Amino acid sequence: MIMTHEEYKTKFCNWKSRVKEVWMSWFECVAMVKNYCKEVRWYQVGRFWGTAYKGWANRKSTFRFKKSIVWFATVPVWSVVIFRPYAQLETKKPWTDERKLTKLWPEWHVAIVDYIDDDWVIRVIEQNWNWTSTWIGWDAIRVRGYRGKKSVCGFILEK
Numbered sequence: 001m002i003m004t005h006e007e008y009k010t011k012f013c014n015w016k017s018r019v020k021e022v023w024m025s026w027f028e029c030v031a032m033v034k035n036y037c038k039e040v041r042w043y044q045v046g047r048f049w050g051t052a053y054k055g056w057a058n059r060k061s062t063f064r065f066k067k068s069i070v071w072f073a074t075v076p077v078w079s080v081v082i083f084r085p086y087a088q089l090e091t092k093k094p095w096t097d098e099r100k101l102t103k104l105w106p107e108w109h110v111a112i113v114d115y116i117d118d119d120w121v122i123r124v125i126e127q128n129w130n131w132t133s134t135w136i137g138w139d140a141i142r143v144r145g146y147r148g149k150k151s152v153c154g155f156i157l158e159k
Contacts, residue, residue, distance in 0.1 A: 002042050005078050009114070009125060012141045018127055019141070029110045030055065032127035032141055033080055036112050040078060041158060052110035056082045056153055063156045070154040075116055080156035081124060083109040087151030091144060099147070108153065120149040 003011070011017070012035075018027040019035040030048045033055075037043045046062040048055035055062045063080070075081075083089070087104045111124035127141045 003039050005040055005114075008036060008040050009143065013125060013143050015140050015142060017141050018139065027127055027139065029126060029128050032125070033110050033112060036078075036125065037080070048110075050107075052082050052108035053085065055110060056108065059154075059156065067157045068154055069157065075113055075155050076157065077113055077115065078158060079113045081111050081113050081122065082153045082155070083111075083146075083151050084153045088148065089151045090147040104151070113155070114143060121145060121147050122152070 012019075019031045020027045021031045021034075029052060030050065034045045034048070037045045043066075045055075046064060047058075048062055049058070059066075059068050069075075083104055085104065085106045085108050087109075089102050089104065090099045091102045109126070109128065111126035113122065114125055115121075115123040123143060123145045125141065126144055128139075
């Protein structure tokens with residue numbers, strides 16, 4: 001049975017859930033996006049080859065039959081967003097107005113769009129390993145807000 005976007009958030013965005021590739025020993029963003037596409041979009045994503053960058057560079061085979069854009073007026077909820085390497089972003093937890101500057105990894109970052117506004121605040125569903133080995137809290141699947149349009153490389157749309 002296919003889940004809706006909201007059902008996926010309810011099931012997985014609980015600060016305890018996480019997913020990983022069978023062949024990997026840690027939980028990371030690519031695995032979560034592949035899981036989301038399978039559960040919500042009912043679409044099997046092709047190989048990323050381990051990094052968000054490689055998924056974007058090979059997007060014609062990774063996201064076969066899906067449209068990709070690098071700039072947009074309106075991006076629908078559940079689009080895949082790919083961030084640039086070393087991007088500087090303001091991050092924000094959903095329950096506070098506090099922001100902090102974060103620098104992304106060289107392998108880029110990939111997430112699912114939950115919300116975008118006209119001021120380039122983007123809320124995403126994401127997962128990323130942060131070397132703590134606890135696999136809870138910030139290591140788990142979560143909703144997180146970012147700000148910074150120069151940090152976005154592009155989007156993969158559903159249709």
